[in-house]
Amino acid sequence: MFSRAYRLAVTVPPLAWVTVFLFIPYLLMFCYSFWSVSALQTIVHSWNLGNYRQLLTVDVYWQTLLRSMWIAARVMLFSLLLGYPLAYFLSFHAGRWKDLGYQLVIIPLWVSYLVRAYAWKTILGSDGVLNTLLQYVHLTRHPLEFLLYSPFAVVLTLTHIYTPFTILPIYASLEHIPRNLVEASHDLGASPWETFWRVVLPLSIPGVVAGATFAFVLSLGDFLAPLLLGGPSGIMISNIVVSLFGAAYNWPLGAAISLCMLVLVVGLLFVSERLEKRWSFS
């Protein structure tokens, strides 16, 4: 039905744009990661593996990468623990409140990252809302210092930001479960818990995997929450990259770290896609 000219007209412009503004930049990042910086602070275009060697041998780089993964793993876990029961309630028990509940999940998903991170800063500070509240009701005498400028603050804030990202795919996969399967399980004598563990949960795995991937990947690369709320102990891998591209001026090493993150992320997406396919119902 559509002519060759039509298909070319809709394909070529976006393809060209994506090549120039996505593909070539990733390629450049790849090239940069094999270059180096001279003593005069110019980029030396000779190919070598020095940056990757540094990544593996300098403690601070791989330790920070591991810490970032540990922070991201906790964010993922907490987002699932908060998100799954909520999605389950909306899908199976919310009745006429379903639509409202769904909108209440969408709103924080798209509301400004910065606004939400800032809100936590005003809550967790030593003169913040939480500490003064605790003193006001005489639960504590002195401000709790660990609340702000700590990995705790980063995990809490990122969990707040990424929980809606886990709820949506879980909810969608729960909605796709044929209700007669659940009824059949009841009719055949399974208890509610058995029905949940053996019917509902396995069928919702694709949503869980998608949500978990979102929470992990997006928090792994975050650098704004650690800068705003993390303090020295909450530094993440992206903060190192930011400094390498700024004051520390070593773009090639920064590019090598970014590329590792890119590969890690794309690898995770690939794995999660496989997992979703394996567990998908149809």
Place this chain on the structure above:
Amino acid sequence: MSETARAETRTRGLLAYTIAVFAFLYLPIVVLVLYSFNGGGVGGFPPRDFTLKWYSMLFQDGAIWDSVANSLLVAVFAVGIALSLGIPAALALDRASFPGKALFRRLVLLPLILPGIITGLSLLMLFNSASVKLSLLTIVLGHGTALISVATTEVFAGLQKMDRAQEEASLDLGANYWQTFWRVTLPNLRLPIIGAALLIFTLSMDEIAVSFFLIGRDNTLPLEIWGRLRRGITPEINAISAIIFLFSLVAIVTWYQLRVKAEGSPEIAAELIEATAQGE
């Protein structure tokens, strides 16, 4: 306890948990808005001395409003770029087959799930290599590129629901492809396009991670706020945050209503997230 009574208890427990999670999601925003009226500063319990002075300070703050104007400008152009490439991209994914189509789809959607730092830095390297000076233009290009993903997904979802018969009839009756596109295809995609525009506009207004690396001399609103956060905070930032929240709220709810109207099923709104996670 009877089985129904137990089921009742379980549902109540689940309801309580759900409400608690919603409280966790919304309380910080409530606190933020509340303290924008607090005479005593950004913290301190209980809030005291109700005041509008932070809002009046805000309205006299030239730097903030300059950055708002910059952000509006960036958002309008980002919407233009994302739509003018996202609509053909969706048509291409729906109707054309070409080598590398799967890779193309993945590449378009990638910025939505990729941490902003990677998109921002890779574009920074591109602009640096091409000796393009960083300015609002580079931010427009960054936002436009990253948000093609949103336009593509939204329009693609609309295309899937669309009845091809109308386009066929138009072509059979002698209209050419160009006329059919403008008079049949585009009007049919009206709701997804308006919805996508709204979402892209809101996301661009709020975007910070990509802009962080592409900023020139002129600040966008989120970067202006970011700069101030590093220097020390006053409830003036609560005030601007409250206003941003209000605008995002209106935009998002409108987008959602458009989606429901277009698709008849609110659940579809999750497609954007799902599609990205599944690379579809």
